[in-house]
Amino acid sequence: MTSIDFSIEVDVPAQTNVDFYNSLLQNQPVHVLDVRNPDAFQRGTIEGKSNLTVQNLPYYDFVEDADAAVAQVSSDRDIVVVCAKAQSSQFVAGILQERGYRVSYLEGGMPSWGNFYDVRPLLEAPFGQIIQVARPARGDVSFVLVSDGQAAVIDPLRHLAYYRDAVAQANANITLILDTHAHADHISGGPALAAETDAPYYLHPYDAIHPMDMLPAQMPYQALTDGQRFQLGQLTIETIWFPGHTLGQVNFLVTAPDQSTYLFTGDGLFLESFGRPDLGGKGETWTPVLYQSLFQRLPAMINDQTWILPSHISHLDEGDGEGRFFAPYGQVRRNNAAMQHGTREDFITFVLNNLPVFPPQYIEIKRVNLGLFIPDEEKASELEIGKTSVP
Numbered sequence: 487m488t489s490i491d492f493s494i495e496v497d498v499p500a501q502t503n504v505d506f507y508n509s510l511l512q513n514q515p516v517h518v519l520d521v522r523n524p525d526a527f528q529r530g531t532i533e534g535k536s537n538l539t540v541q542n543l544p545y546y547d548f549v550e551d552a553d554a555a556v557a558q559v560s561s562d563r564d565i566v567v568v569c570a571k572a573q574s575s576q577f578v579a580g581i582l583q584e585r586g587y588r589v590s591y592l593e594g595g596m597p598s599w600g601n602f603y604d605v606r607p608l609l610e611a612p613f614g615q616i617i618q619v620a621r622p623a624r625g626d627v628s629f630v631l632v633s634d635g636q637a638a639v640i641d642p643l644r645h646l647a648y649y650r651d652a653v654a655q656a657n658a659n660i661t662l663i664l665d666t667h668a669h670a671d672h673i674s675g676g677p678a679l680a681a682e683t684d685a686p687y688y689l690h691p692y693d694a695i696h697p698m699d700m701l702p703a704q705m706p707y708q709a710l711t712d713g714q715r716f717q718l719g720q721l722t723i724e725t726i727w728f729p730g731h732t733l734g735q736v737n738f739l740v741t742a743p744d745q746s747t748y749l750f751t752g753d754g755l756f757l758e759s760f761g762r763p764d765l766g767g768k769g770e771t772w773t774p775v776l777y778q779s780l781f782q783r784l785p786a787m788i789n790d791q792t793w794i795l796p797s798h799i800s801h802l803d804e805g806d807g808e809g810r811f812f813a814p815y816g817q818v819r820r821n822n823a824a825m826q827h828g829t830r831e832d833f834i835t836f837v838l839n840n841l842p843v844f845p846p847q848y849i850e851i852k853r854v855n856l857g858l859f860i861p862d863e864e865k866a867s868e869l870e871i872g873k874t875s876v877p
């Protein structure tokens with residue numbers, strides 16, 4: 487196909503990522519018209535709540551026969567057109583607007599949405615703050631703890647400016663960087679943040695060996711141990727080994743002076759599911775280990791009032807439904823699919839029978855996170871395309 491001239495006169499309103507995300511969180515009735523080609527659409531599109539509908543109708547259908555394409559746009563809702571850059575979505579939105587549709591386009595297109603971060607406070611208390619830094623398009627969540635001018639970052643994502651800004655706004659300095667495990671679904675910001683701040687970066691040593699090729703990490707890290715404690719201002723952070731998703735997965739149990747407790751679970755336990763135990767290629771061996779962590783180690787370390795703060799969500803309804811992805815353990819126990827399979831054999835059968843497709847890029851991403859391969863920006867973006875519904 488020759489290049490297409492999109493330069494028609496349009497004055498279609500643009501949606502910013504912030505406005506668009508808020509409309510998703512508020513479950514407004516929105517119809518997303520994704521005008522990328524079907525291959526790109528299949529690799530991942532916009533996800534929201536029950537009132538969101540999504541339709542794939544490639545822009546070239548509108549180029550070839552606009553009336554026929556418009557006839558396929560069935561929604562009478564507000565339409566948000568999305569594309570790879572925002573150029574073709576503006577073009578399609580212009581056509582729809584001319585025909586009387588209520589329509590806007592997503593500014594920056596899918597790459598911009600994929601890189602959109604939502605930063606919001608979870609808790610402000612006399613001892614300090616817990617700030618959530620989420621990347622909604624990918625379902626990734628990370629956290630900043632602040633107390634007495636010190637900040638710890640848990641599971642930092644790749645774009646470091648959000649942590650820099652959040653910590654600066656809290657008048658704090660980053661003194662501690664923690665990864666709950668070596669991630670396979672996204673590139674960790676931990677080592678880069680450590681290099682930038684001189685704060686130590688911690689990882690469990692079992693996760694500092696690539697589970698596929700057994701090569702050891704080639705980036706600087708401090709080795710976490712089970713039971714290891716850190717003091718962050720008025721907060722105590724205890725490391726709890728929680729193998730299963732990976733062999734070096736840990737949880738961080740934070741205790742405040744008022745004895746409230748917060749368990750940062752990484753991918754060990756989510757609010758409604760759990761991290762798959764097969765990403766090291768050894769699902770049958772690691773699933774019983776995950777069972778022990780979930781049903782023997784976990785109840786011994788927390789109570790029903792302990793807040794669970796995972797590093798991944800599957801959908802926007804999780805947590806409080808308003809973009810804060812945490813819940814008390816008592817609620818997680820009732821809602822979590824894994825928790826309904828309490829006997830060892832039942833759990834193992836349930837897990838092994840429900841393992842999703844293994845995304846091939848996960849092996850490469852873990853190599854990046856161990857310093858075995860350093861990608862440029864283009865490669866890093868490519869590795870992180872789409873949503874990681876099961877990390």
Ligand SMILES: [Fe+2]
Pocket residue numbers: 667668669670671731753761877
């Ligand atoms: Fe993970």
